[in-house]
Amino acid sequence: MKANDYWQNFVTTHDVENATFSAYAFGSNDKYADELSNLVEQGKKTATSSVYDIYLLEEEPLPKIGAYNVILDSQSNAVCVTKTTAVTVVPFKEVSARHAYLEGEGDRSLKYWMMVHAPFFAEEYANYLEPLKQFTPDSLCVCEEFKVIK
Numbered sequence: 001m002k003a004n005d006y007w008q009n010f011v012t013t014h015d016v017e018n019a020t021f022s023a024y025a026f027g028s029n030d031k032y033a034d035e036l037s038n039l040v041e042q043g044k045k046t047a048t049s050s051v052y053d054i055y056l057l058e059e060e061p062l063p064k065i066g067a068y069n070v071i072l073d074s075q076s077n078a079v080c081v082t083k084t085t086a087v088t089v090v091p092f093k094e095v096s097a098r099h100a101y102l103e104g105e106g107d108r109s110l111k112y113w114m115m116v117h118a119p120f121f122a123e124e125y126a127n128y129l130e131p132l133k134q135f136t137p138d139s140l141c142v143c144e145e146f147k148v149i150k
Contacts, residue, residue, distance in 0.1 A: 001077060001078050002076065002077065002078065003021075003023035003070040003072060003076070003078050005078075006070055006078030006081070007021050007023075007068075007070055007078075007081070010068075010070075010081050010149070010150055013150075014149065014150065016068075019068055020067075020068070021067075021068040021069060021070050021081070022067065022068075022069050022070070023069065023070040023071075023072055023078070024069065024070075024071070024072060025037065025071070025072040025073065025074065025076070026040075026048060026071070027120075028120065028123065028124075030074035031074075033072065033073055033074040034073050034074045036048075036105070037071050037072065037073045037079040037080075038079075039104045039105065040071050040079065040080060040082065040104075040148060041071075041079050041080055041148070043148060044104035045102075045103060045104035045105070046102045046104065046145060046146060046147060046148070047099055047102035047103045047104075047143065047144060047145045047146065048103065048143075048144050048146075049095065049099070049103065049117065049141045049142060049143050049144070050141065050142045050144070051121055051124045051125065051128075051129075051135075051139070051140075051141065051142070052089055052139075052140035052141060052142050053125070053128075053129055053133055053139070053140065054124065054128050054129070055142065057128060057129065062087060062089070062142055063084050063087050063142065063144045064084060064087070065084055065085060065086065065087060066083065066084060067083070067084045068081055068082070068083055068084075068149070069081065069082045069083075069084070069146065080148050080149070080150055081148070081149045081150045082146040082147065082148055082149060083146060083147055083149050084144055084145070084146050085145045085146055085147055086143075086144070086145040087142065087143070087144050087145075088142075088143045089140050089141070089142055089143070090140065090141060090143060091137065091138045091139065091140060091141070092114075092117070092118070092121065092135075092136075092137050092138070092139050092140075092141050093137035093138065095110070095113065095114070095117075095141055095143060096110070097109070097110040099113075099143050099145075100112070100113030100114075102145060117141075118135070121135050121139065121141070122134075122135040125139070
């Protein structure tokens with residue numbers, strides 16, 4: 001089911017009035033979109049992170065506590081609805097072990113999180129921000145926590 005249809009079904013079954021949503025897939029390719037959306041659906045992934053500087057570049061607001069999101073798979077099919085519960089901005093090198101665990105990937109350790117996110121964030125900088133900026137351990141990350149609603 002596509003995001004708009006999924007959202008309309010959600011609104012009618014969850015007594016949510018005047019709420020809006022964002023729809024997105026995790027990661028930079030189809031493999032990650034399916035893998036990560038499955039982790040959300042299983043309840044293992046209750047957090048995500050992104051590059052702060054891209055929000056600035058695209059003049060987009062940061063995620064808001066209480067915001068609804070429709071999580072998509074690689075085929076743009078809705079997997080579930082989440083609600084943002086916390087948002088923090090921290091340097092990459094200061095992302096907490098707790099946040100890494102909540103992201104639900106690999107062995108859920110901070111070491112694993114840094115190992116897979118450093119190249120991902122470096123690629124994001126290369127694609128969107130270079131030559132203006134390059135990824136460093138001091139680069140800011142948006143750390144978002146959420147709960148699955150449906």
